Amino acid sequence: MQVDLKGKSVLLGVTGSISVYKACDLARLFVKAGAEVHVVMTASAERFVSALTFEALTRNAVLTESSESWSSELNHIDIGKRCDVCVIAPATANTLNKLSHGLADNILTQTILAFTKKILVSPAANTQMLANPFTAQSMQTLAQNNYTIIQPQEKLLACRDVGNGALAEPSEIFFETAKVLQEEEFWKDRPIVVTGGGSREKIDEVRYISNFSSGKMAKSLCLALYLKGAKVQYITSMGDEGLPSGIQSVYFEDAEMLLGQTQEAINDAKSQNDKETFLFMVAAVADFKPKAPKRGKLKKSTLGEVWNVELIQNPDILSTLDKTGIKTVAFKAEMDSNEGLNNAVKLLTQKRVDAVCYNLLQDAKSFGGDENEITFITEASQTPLGRADKLTLSHRILSQAKALSHE
Numbered sequence: 445m446q447v448d449l450k451g452k453s454v455l456l457g458v459t460g461s462i463s464v465y466k467a468c469d470l471a472r473l474f475v476k477a478g479a480e481v482h483v484v485m486t487a488s489a490e491r492f493v494s495a496l497t498f499e500a501l502t503r504n505a506v507l508t509e510s511s512e513s514w515s516s517e518l519n520h521i522d523i524g525k526r527c528d529v530c531v532i533a534p535a536t537a538n539t540l541n542k543l544s545h546g547l548a549d550n551i552l553t554q555t556i557l558a559f560t561k562k563i564l565v566s567p568a569a570n571t572q573m574l575a576n577p578f579t580a581q582s583m584q585t586l587a588q589n590n591y592t593i594i595q596p597q598e599k600l601l602a603c604r605d606v607g608n609g610a611l612a613e614p615s616e617i618f619f620e621t622a623k624v625l626q627e628e629e630f631w632k633d634r635p636i637v638v639t640g641g642g643s644r645e646k647i648d649e650v651r652y653i654s655n656f657s658s659g660k661m662a663k664s665l666c667l668a669l670y671l672k673g674a675k676v677q678y679i680t681s682m683g684d685e686g687l688p689s690g691i692q693s694v695y696f697e698d699a700e701m702l703l704g705q706t707q708e709a710i711n712d713a714k715s716q717n718d719k720e721t722f723l724f725m726v727a728a729v730a731d732f733k734p735k736a737p738k739r740g741k742l743k744k745s746t747l748g749e750v751w752n753v754e755l756i757q758n759p760d761i762l763s764t765l766d767k768t769g770i771k772t773v774a775f776k777a778e779m780d781s782n783e784g785l786n787n788a789v790k791l792l793t794q795k796r797v798d799a800v801c802y803n804l805l806q807d808a809k810s811f812g813g814d815e816n817e818i819t820f821i822t823e824a825s826q827t828p829l830g831r832a833d834k835l836t837l838s839h840r841i842l843s844q845a846k847a848l849s850h851e
Contacts, residue, residue, distance in 0.1 A: 445663065445664055445667055445686065445833075445834070445835045446476075446477065446833065446835065447477045447618075447619075447622050447667075447671065447835070448477060448478060448835075448836070449474065449477040449478050449479035449622060449625060450477075450478035450479070451478075452478075452479045452480070452528050452529075452625050453479060453480040453481075453482065453526055453527045453528050454474050454479050454480070454481050454482070454527060454528070454529055454530075454531065454621065455482050455483075455484065455523065455524055455527035455529070455530040455531070455555070455559065456470065456471055456474070456481055456482070456483045456484070456498075456530075456531060456532075456533070457483075457484050457485075457530060457531070457532035457533075457535075457552050457555070457556065458483060458484070458485045458486070458489040458493075458498070458532075458533070458534070458552075459486050459488060459489050459532065459534055459535055459536045459538075459539045459552065460486055460487075460488025460489045460491060460492065460536060460538075461489075461492070461534035461535075461536050461568040461569065461611070462492065462568075463534045463568045463610065463611040464489050464492040464493050464534055465492070465493060466533075466534070466611050466614050467493070467498075467533055467534065467614075468493065468497060468498070468501060469614040470531075470533055470614040470617055470618060471483065471498060471501045471502055472501055473614055473615065473618040474618065474621075475501060475502060477618075477622070480502075480504070480526075480527075481501075481502040481504065482502070482504050482507070482523055482526065482527055483495075483498040483499075483502060483504070483506045483507070484506070484507040484508075484520070484523060484551060484552050484555050485498070485506055485507070485508050485551075485552070486509075486539075486550050486551065486552045487508070487509050487550065487551075488536075490508060495508050495511065505518050507519070507520065507523050507551060507555070508551060509550070509551050512551060520551055520554040520555040520558060521558050523555060524555055524558055524559040524560070524561075527559075527561070528561060528625060529561060529562050529563075529564070529621055529624050529625055530556065530559050530561065530562070530563045530564070531563075531564040531565075531566065531617060531620075531621045532552070532556070532563070532564070532565045532566065533564075533565075533566035533568075533594070533611065533612075533614075533617050534566060534567070534568035534611045535565040535566055535567050535568065536567075536568065536569055537567070537569040537570075537573040537574060537576070537579045539552070539553070539565075540565065540567060540579055540582045540583060540586065541578060541579060541582045543556060543565070543582070543586060543591075544581070544582035544583075544585040544586050545582075562590070562592070562624045563590075563591050563592070564591070564592040564593075564594055564617075564620060564621055564624065565586060565591055565592070565593055565594065566594040566596070566611060566612050566617050567583070567593070567594075567595075567596050567609070567611075568596060568609065568610065568611035569596075569609050570609055571608050571609045573609070574596070574608065574609050575608075592620065592624070594612045594616065594617055594620050595612065596608055596609050596610055596611060596612060597609075597610040597611070597612060597613070598610070615686075615688075616688060616689060619670070619671070619688040619690075620688070620690075622671055623670065623671050623672075623673065623688075626671040626672060627671070627672060627673040628672045628673060630672075630846050630849075631669060631672035631673050631674045631842070631846075632672070632673035632674070633673060633674070633675055633717060633719065634673075634674045634675065634719045634720070634721075634722065635674075635675050635677075635712075635713035635714070635716045635717065635719065635721045635722075636669050636674045636675065636676045636677065636713070636721070636722050636723075636724070637677050637679065637706065637709045637710055637713055637721065637722070637723045637724070638662055638665055638666050638669070638676060638677070638678050638679070638723075638724045638726060639662065639678075639679045639680070639696075639702060639706055639723075639724070639725050639726055639727035640657075640659040640661070640662020640663060640665075640666075640678065640679070640680045640681075640682060640726045640727055641657055641658075641659035641662065641680045641681035641682035641696075641727055641728070642654045642655040642656070642657035642659075642681060642682075642727070642728045642729075642730070643655075643681060643696070643697070643698050643699045643702060643727065643728070643729045643730045643758070644681060644697050644698060644730075645698050645699065645730050645732070645733035645734060645737075645758070646697075646698065646734065646737040647734050647737060647738070647742075647753060648737060648738040648739070648740060648741055648742045649738075649739065649740055649741055650741045651742075653730050653732070653733065653734065653755075654730060655728050655730060657682075657727070657728035658682065659680055659681070659682030659683075659726075660813075660814070660834055661726055661775070661816060661834050661837075661838075662678070662680065662682075662724070662726035662727070663678075663680075663682075663684070663686070663687060664833075664834035664835040664837070664838045665724055665726060665838040665841065665842075666678045666684075666687055666691055667687060667688070667691075667835060667838070668835060668838035668839050668841075668842055669838075669842065670687075670688055670690060670691055672842065675692075675713075675716065676691045676692065677691075677692045677694065677709045677712070677713060678691050678692065678693045678694070679693075679694050679695075679696055679702065679705050679706055679709060679727070680693060680694070680695060680696070680727075681695065681696055681697060681702075681727070683695075694709070696727075698730075698733065698758075699729045699730060699733065699758040699759060699761060700758075700759065702727060702729065702761060703759055703761045703764060703765070706723070706725075706761065706765060707765055707766065710723060710765065710766070710767070710770060713770075714769060714770065720769070720770065720771060720849050720850070721769070721770040721771070722770065722771045722772075722773065722845065722848075723765075723767065723770055723771070723772045723773070724773045724775075725761070725762055725772065725773070725774050725775060725797075726775045727761075728777070729758060729761055730758060731757065731758060732755035732756065732757055732758060733755060733756060733757075733758050734753055734754070734755060734756075735754040735755060735756045736754070760795075762774055762791075762795040762796075762797060763794070763795055763796070767796065767797075771798045771799075771845070771848045771849060772796075772797040772798050772799075773797065773798065773799045773800070773801060773841070773845055773848075774791050774795060774797045774799070774800045774801070775800070775801045775803070776788040776791055776800050776801070776802050776803070777803045777804075777805050778802070778803070778804055778805065779804070779805050781804060784802070784804050785802060785804075785819070785826075788800045788802035788819075788821055789821055789826075792821070792822070792823055798822065798848045799820060799821060799822045799844070799845065799848055800820075800821040801818045801819070801820055801821075801841060802818065802819040802820075802821055803816060803817060803818055803819075804817070814833055814834060815831060815832060815833050815834065816831070816832070816834050816837050817829075817830065817831040818837055818840070818841065820840075820841060820844040822847075822848070827844060829841065829844070
């Protein structure tokens with residue numbers, strides 16, 4: 445899932461921590477997403493990584509104590525004017541304490557004092573340095589003054605201590621920064637439930653009935669929602685690898701479990717705030733399940749040459765759920781080019797949903813790809829969203845879904 449930050453500009457502040465090498469990976473992620481990256485380094489940071497490294501990665505001159513120029517825009521006033529957001533990673537305890545007191549005694553703190561847009565800080569320091577009351581108070585002060593604190597990790601630190609203080613993963617810092625750049629007021633703090641992946645109906649303890657659903661569309665939708673500021677609960681059978689840790693994930697196996705977890709998530713979402721809850725039902729649920737799943741592993745030698753498994757229908761989740769007071773978007777995959785669209789339209793009344801995302805598949809190979817083609821269907825219209833990568837399509841789906849709300 446490639447996040448698109450084309451047209452955006454990021455100011456990356458780098459301070460003197462051993463984890464400064466991870467800032468190189470972070471810069472690379474921003475560049476890969478299409479953002480312009482401008483780096484400002486303290487003298488202490490240059491002891492670990494040279495400015496030349498960041499210049500090679502970003503193709504932009506790096507602002508340092510020695511490179512500052514008032515005959516160009518490479519100075520602590522002008523460099524921030526061209527940037528949409530600032531992220532300091534790593535941010536040492538020393539820098540956190542300086543920022544909270546408004547000090548401007550080096551090139552980075554001078555730049556931050558003049559920066560007028562959103563600032564994120566990702567601390568990296570020894571556990572005791574971060575837990576020190578002065579540093580703890582500084583982080584609290586920064587948070588109260590609209591800084592976003594990206595929490596460090598707990599692991600083995602460079603000083604050989606084990607504890608909280610390791611820099612957050614570059615991907616996490618990237619997602620939090622991208623969220624600032626893509627946040628939308630409509631979706632901000634809105635409770636959302638997304639289901640994804642195929643159900644697995646047990647035959648015995650090692651075999652099950654399922655389908656080819658990859659869960660990629662659901663994951664892309666979760667990421668798009670998170671970047672827009674939504675509070676996402678993701679119910680999945682396929683895992684959440686590659687998604688921000690801020691997305692709350694719950695795992696399901698079969699249709700019964702999915703039904704219970706989805707209803708619980710809806711009830712929880714509706715209690716969070718006054719914003720209308722959305723349910724995106726992307727999961728592919730098996731229509732049938734074994735009537736009597738067996739314990740243990742059935743032996744081939746005892747089954748014989750022909751094995752008949754008696755199946756019964758699964759509950760219809762969309763029809764069974766209590767969707768009162770929420771907006772529901774269903775997903776419908778069809779292979780019938782003649783009746784597929786009509787079948788998708790019928791879902792609006794049959795399942796009492798507000799919209800349907802219709803996808804015409806060619807064959808089993810259509811599953812698991814990085815692209816999709818969607819038609820967004822409501823009672824009023826049928827809007828083709830075109831063929832695109834699944835994250836781009838997710839943003840298009842959300843643009844259409846906003847119109848469903850009465851807010």
